[in-house]
Amino acid sequence: MTPRNVLALVLAVIAMLVPATVIAQEQAPAAPTPKEIGDQVRRALAGGVARDKELTVGAGSGSAAAGSAAMPSKRPVNPRASRQYIRARAAELAGRPPPMEEIVDPARPVGEAHWAYHGINGPQAWGMLKPEYATCATGQRQSPINIDESITLRGPAEAIQFAYGPSNATIVNNGHTVQVDMNGDNGIIVRGTRFHLIQMHFHHPAEEQINFRTYAMVAHLVHRNHLGQLAVVAVLLEPGEANPVIHHLWTYMPLGKDDRVPFPRGSVDLTGLLPKDPLYYQFMGSLTTPPCTEDVLWMVLKQPVTISHEQLRLFAQQFPNNARPVQPINGRVVREAR
Numbered sequence: 001m002t003p004r005n006v007l008a009l010v011l012a013v014i015a016m017l018v019p020a021t022v023i024a025q026e027q028a029p030a031a032p033t034p035k036e037i038g039d040q041v042r043r044a045l046a047g048g049v050a051r052d053k054e055l056t057v058g059a060g061s062g063s064a065a066a067g068s069a070a071m072p073s074k075r076p077v078n079p080r081a082s083r084q085y086i087r088a089r090a091a092e093l094a095g096r097p098p099p100m101e102e103i104v105d106p107a108r109p110v111g112e113a114h115w116a117y118h119g120i121n122g123p124q125a126w127g128m129l130k131p132e133y134a135t136c137a138t139g140q141r142q143s144p145i146n147i148d149e150s151i152t153l154r155g156p157a158e159a160i161q162f163a164y165g166p167s168n169a170t171i172v173n174n175g176h177t178v179q180v181d182m183n184g185d186n187g188i189i190v191r192g193t194r195f196h197l198i199q200m201h202f203h204h205p206a207e208e209q210i211n212f213r214t215y216a217m218v219a220h221l222v223h224r225n226h227l228g229q230l231a232v233v234a235v236l237l238e239p240g241e242a243n244p245v246i247h248h249l250w251t252y253m254p255l256g257k258d259d260r261v262p263f264p265r266g267s268v269d270l271t272g273l274l275p276k277d278p279l280y281y282q283f284m285g286s287l288t289t290p291p292c293t294e295d296v297l298w299m300v301l302k303q304p305v306t307i308s309h310e311q312l313r314l315f316a317q318q319f320p321n322n323a324r325p326v327q328p329i330n331g332r333v334v335r336e337a338r
Helices: 003-017 034-047 083-093 123-129 244-251 309-318
Strands: 053-056 063-066 153-155 161-163 168-173 178-183 187-190 193-203 217-224 230-239 260-262 280-286 294-301 305-307 335-337
Touching: 187 230, 230 309, 244 309
Parallel strands: 153 335, 230 294, 230 305
Antiparallel strands: 053 063, 161 187, 168 178, 168 260, 178 193, 187 193, 193 217, 217 230, 280 294, 280 335
8 A cells, every 4th residue: 555545545534533613514424433443444454455446434434546646736734624625635646636616725714704795794794804994893984974965064165176187097897896097197186285096996876875865876086195195086977878988998897806907008088977067075984995994085076977777787787786885974074065
């Protein structure tokens, strides 16, 4: 019996002894007693293991085929790997690869929680998924919010100075939305400070509400100044006439998560995405996705921009709902520019 066959046999025995507490989503069958295992192993070793024959150890323990195979590459075994993975390694040593769905990657962090928009890792749980997400639950100036015009601070406000132009850009599906990473000298001037446009992305439906009305979609244009402070301009989108900027962006729509598509050089100009009316609501809030960082300056443009039903459908097919629910205002002042 070769060392490889012995190792395969040992792995098969270990598979029977793995505690149920480390077997994810699997109910282990009743394991034989240590004496029964020892008797089976001794009989197998005494009689030898025939080449290309299966050796079954114990009831319900699975089987490992013994035979010649190349030595596996050295890699650490995750102690939390399930019985399926141990069986898969034993079969690999014997030269019989198991079906791919039975293999558990030992390098993948077990129990790692990734935030989502629904299910157990949805918005209600963001603050508990990781310590750095705690602000999602404990923050007092979270976004998005419902803007109630009956209590806004109405009056004159400075105009947002937009400086957008033809630029290079890349569109990417980051798993949560479609994002356009901008390259170029685009930006805004507000509060006497210039903020550089770094990216824009979309939510369906819109996250912000106006007098408890929810819009079909929203585009968030994310800017940052030289101090690292963030300013987000929200452009509300509602069904109507097709938007030429959205048409150009969707022409290069990514095909799946992590797919990145560069636009033709200098072909992205977001000026056409802005409404004619420059008035806005302004308040201090946060990022609407983890880690929900606060002290973000928000400006929600009051006049919606239209997109066609077809343009809306193309996004909604990939992201049926990627909007965080509205958050408490907690006494914040919301300025309504007049």
